[in-house]
Amino acid sequence: MELAVASQWAEIIGLVTILSAAVYSWIQIRELKKVRQSTAALSLAELFQSPDFSSGLIQLTHQPSNIDSWDKFIEYHGEKWPQALSVMTTWESLGALVHRGDLQFQLVYDLFSGLIMFHHETCQPIIIEDRKSGGDTRFEWFTWLSERIEEYENSQTIVRAAHIEYKDWNPKTK
Helix, strand or coil, X not given: CCHHHHHHHHHHHHHHHHHHHHHHHHXXXXXXXXXXXXXXXXXXXXXXXXXXXXXXXXXHHCCCCCCCCHHHHHHHHHHHHHHHHHHHHHHHHHHHHHHHCCCCHHHHHHHHHHHHHHHHHHHHHHHHHHHHHHCCCCCHHHHXXXXXXXXXXXXXXXXXXXXXXXXCCCCCCC
């Protein structure tokens, strides 16, 4: 075999190898994204299993909407105020993670949308008061996420609860 023919074959083999590696890498990246999304979904679902988070959810859900200062917040929640605050900071974190693309909006919406909107409305007086002394960045992502959820719900023709929307759903069979 001549040297010129051998070099052409080597170039073809090299090109096929590079293209194969690119396709393989693309497939692996897609799989890694799926794994990351599944892990994030599982982590979010595990929040409900945490006794402290569940306690905070209950505390914040039953909080009156006229609490407009941290002193009143701490007084109302008593020794459980850290759990209630933890829920607010969780919503704050989820907002930032959704904005960065680290969490899918639809996942957060499906799991927490009602709670996020309700808690934001309930905590709005505290947030507004806190921003007067601490600036607009106080609970900025909590507010952002609540507003995105509201916009999403307003853009839908019919927003229904999952047990109504998917009442006829059946798992896929193999």
